[in-house]
Amino acid sequence: MSEPTQCVLIVPCSGIGKPFGTVSREAAYEVVEDLRPNQTHLVALSRLVMGDVEARTAVATCPAITLDGCKLACATKMVRECGGSVMRGFAVLDVYRRHRDLKPHGIARLNDGGLKLAHALATEVTAVVDSLVAPSCPAEIKGNSHV
Numbered sequence: 001m002s003e004p005t006q007c008v009l010i011v012p013c014s015g016i017g018k019p020f021g022t023v024s025r026e027a028a029y030e031v032v033e034d035l036r037p038n039q040t041h042l043v044a045l046s047r048l049v050m051g052d053v054e055a056r057t058a059v060a061t062c063p064a065i066t067l068d069g070c071k072l073a074c075a076t077k078m079v080r081e082c083g084g085s086v087m088r089g090f091a092v093l094d095v096y097r098r099h100r101d102l103k104p105h106g107i108a109r110l111n112d113g114g115l116k117l118a119h120a121l122a123t124e125v126t127a128v129v130d131s132l133v134a135p136s137c138p139a140e141i142k143g144n145s146h147v
């Protein structure tokens with residue numbers, strides 16, 4: 001049996017201007033800030049796109065879960081382009097298909113359905129984190145949950 005990993009990167013797509021993209025970011029924040037703050041670490045897609053060395057190094061060395069707002073799957077593609085391992089790629093649309101009553105509206109501020117959809121996605125992501133991760137992140141990245 002393989003050793004559990006110590007920390008999982010959460011990479012949401014940027015999705016600016018699209019409710020489904022906003023859902024991916026809201027879900028990522030919920031996982032990293034509230035649900036599993038000691039086991040996860042958020043990487044902003046924009047930093048990977050801009051070639052940020054710290055973000056790209058993190059992606060190349062730690063397993064990632066990606067959250068994409070549409071079928072273009074920008075987060076998943078970028079993590080792979082950076083040499084990262086996508087342990088699980090979530091598409092917000094797939095989660096919405098399981099929760100048709102939670103249609104997201106709004107961009108800067110999601111409606112109630114969008115927030116609930118983000119929570120549903122965050123819950124699914126957390127289950128994957130729990131299946132992958134050791135009890136806490138390494139000390140050197142503790143206290144800095146965003147890359």
Ligand code: SF4
Pocket residue numbers: 013014015016018020021068069070071072073074075
């Ligand atoms: S996956 Fe879709 S919603 Fe997300 S950044 Fe790419 S094009 Fe935008």
